[in-house]
Amino acid sequence: MVQENRIVENFLEMVKIPSPSKNERAIGDYLINVLKELGLEVTEDSAGEINGGNCGNIIGVLRAKGKKKYLFSAHMDTVVPCEKINPIIEGGIIKTDGTSVLGGDDKGGIAAIIEMLKVIKEKKIEHPEIVVVFSMGEEIGLLGSKSFEIEKYSIDYGFILDSSGKPGRIITKAPSAARGKLTILGKPAHAGISPESGINALTVAAHAITKIKLGRVDIETTSNIGVVSGGQATNIVMPTVELDYEARSLSNEKLNSLLEETFEIFERVCNEFGATFENKVNVEYPGFALDENEKVVEIVKKACERINLKSETVSSGGGSDTNIYNSKGIPSVNLAVGMTKVHTLEEYIEIKDLVDLSKMLLEIIKG
Ligand SMILES: [Zn+2]
Known part of the structure; x- marks a missing residue:
C-alpha cells in the first residue's frame, strides 16, 4: 500500500525544485508529468496570466462516472528563501541545512496526494471522482484559488492539505481578514512660526485611535494597527x-460591522x-465555519478512526485556499500535514506524518 521510501523520494525531489510565488513553472511542469503518468486528465488554467505569474493552477481529474466528486488540493508556491534547498534526513525528520525554508508547506500536502494516486492506480482501488488542484500564488493572497473556476467541476467535498500540526487535525473554522492602510491627511505648517495654521495628522489619528476597538x-x-x-x-x-491596519473575525458579519464602525470613527x-x-x-478573504456533523468533517473523522489516528477539529487564525473554496459554496476542510515551524529556516516535517497523511487520504476516498 503506502510506501514510505517512495513518498520520501518524491518529497525530496519536489522540495529541491524552487517555487517561489508566481514562479511555479518548474514544479508545475513536474506535476503535469506526474499526474499524466498516473492517468489523470490534466489541464492548466489561466491563473498564471491573470495574476502575473509564470504558471497557472495545475488540475488533474481522475474520472469515476456517477460517483461523488472529491477535491484534493495543496499549493505549489513556497515562501522565500527557497532558491536552493538542501534537505537533510535525520532521525525520521526531514529538515533543511538552515539556509532556506524546507517547502513542506505545502509540498508535504502535494506528496501525500501523489502517494494516494499511486496506490489507487497500483491496487486498482475504487474511488470517487477525484479532482486534484495544485494551486499557484497561495502565499501572497490565495491568488490561484481565487482565480480557479471551481464551479466547472461540481465538487461535493473539498479536502485541502495545508495546515501545520499532526495529521488528524481538521481545521473547520477560519477567520475572514481585512488589511490595508488608513491615511490621515492633515496640513503642514511651520511648527514654530504658525502651528495654528497646520493640522497635525498624528493628533487626529490619536483621537480616533482612542475611540476604535483594537486588540481582542x-x-x-481581533484588530490591530501594526x-x-x-x-x-x-x-x-x-x-x-x-x-497599517488589519482585522480578523470568524464571523463575516462581525468583521463587517467592526470595519464599518472603525471607518466611521x-x-x-x-x-x-x-x-x-x-x-x-x-477584505482579503472570507471566513468559514463548518458544523461538527457536516458530512465533509465526518468523512475525515471516520477515515482517521479506521487507521487509529486521533482526530480533532480546531479553528485556525489564518487564511488558506480552504476559505476561498468554502466561499464558492464547496464544503471544504483544511487538513494538517505535519509541517512544523513553517515560514522559517528551521522548518521540518516528520516522515511518519507524511505516511499517516497518505493513509488518511486513502481512507477518505472510501467515505
Ligand atoms: Zn501553506
Missing part, C-alpha cells in the same frame, strides 16, 4: 500619517479636525 475585540474577532508612519521634521506640523474625527481620511482597507 471579542472571542472571534505600523505607523509619517512626519518629516520636528519643525513641521505632521501633514500625513499612515496606519476615523471619518468623523477627521471631519472634526478639518483633516481628510483615506481608506485603503480591503
Whole structure:
C-alpha cells in the first residue's frame, strides 16, 4: 500500500525544485508529468496570466462516472528563501541545512496526494471522482484559488492539505481578514512660526485611535494597527500619517460591522479636525465555519478512526485556499500535514506524518 521510501523520494525531489510565488513553472511542469503518468486528465488554467505569474493552477481529474466528486488540493508556491534547498534526513525528520525554508508547506500536502494516486492506480482501488488542484500564488493572497473556476467541476467535498500540526487535525473554522492602510491627511505648517495654521495628522489619528476597538475585540474577532508612519521634521506640523491596519473575525458579519464602525470613527474625527481620511482597507478573504456533523468533517473523522489516528477539529487564525473554496459554496476542510515551524529556516516535517497523511487520504476516498 503506502510506501514510505517512495513518498520520501518524491518529497525530496519536489522540495529541491524552487517555487517561489508566481514562479511555479518548474514544479508545475513536474506535476503535469506526474499526474499524466498516473492517468489523470490534466489541464492548466489561466491563473498564471491573470495574476502575473509564470504558471497557472495545475488540475488533474481522475474520472469515476456517477460517483461523488472529491477535491484534493495543496499549493505549489513556497515562501522565500527557497532558491536552493538542501534537505537533510535525520532521525525520521526531514529538515533543511538552515539556509532556506524546507517547502513542506505545502509540498508535504502535494506528496501525500501523489502517494494516494499511486496506490489507487497500483491496487486498482475504487474511488470517487477525484479532482486534484495544485494551486499557484497561495502565499501572497490565495491568488490561484481565487482565480480557479471551481464551479466547472461540481465538487461535493473539498479536502485541502495545508495546515501545520499532526495529521488528524481538521481545521473547520477560519477567520475572514481585512488589511490595508488608513491615511490621515492633515496640513503642514511651520511648527514654530504658525502651528495654528497646520493640522497635525498624528493628533487626529490619536483621537480616533482612542475611540476604535483594537486588540481582542471579542472571542472571534481581533484588530490591530501594526505600523505607523509619517512626519518629516520636528519643525513641521505632521501633514500625513499612515496606519497599517488589519482585522480578523470568524464571523463575516462581525468583521463587517467592526470595519464599518472603525471607518466611521476615523471619518468623523477627521471631519472634526478639518483633516481628510483615506481608506485603503480591503477584505482579503472570507471566513468559514463548518458544523461538527457536516458530512465533509465526518468523512475525515471516520477515515482517521479506521487507521487509529486521533482526530480533532480546531479553528485556525489564518487564511488558506480552504476559505476561498468554502466561499464558492464547496464544503471544504483544511487538513494538517505535519509541517512544523513553517515560514522559517528551521522548518521540518516528520516522515511518519507524511505516511499517516497518505493513509488518511486513502481512507477518505472510501467515505
Ligand atoms: Zn501553506
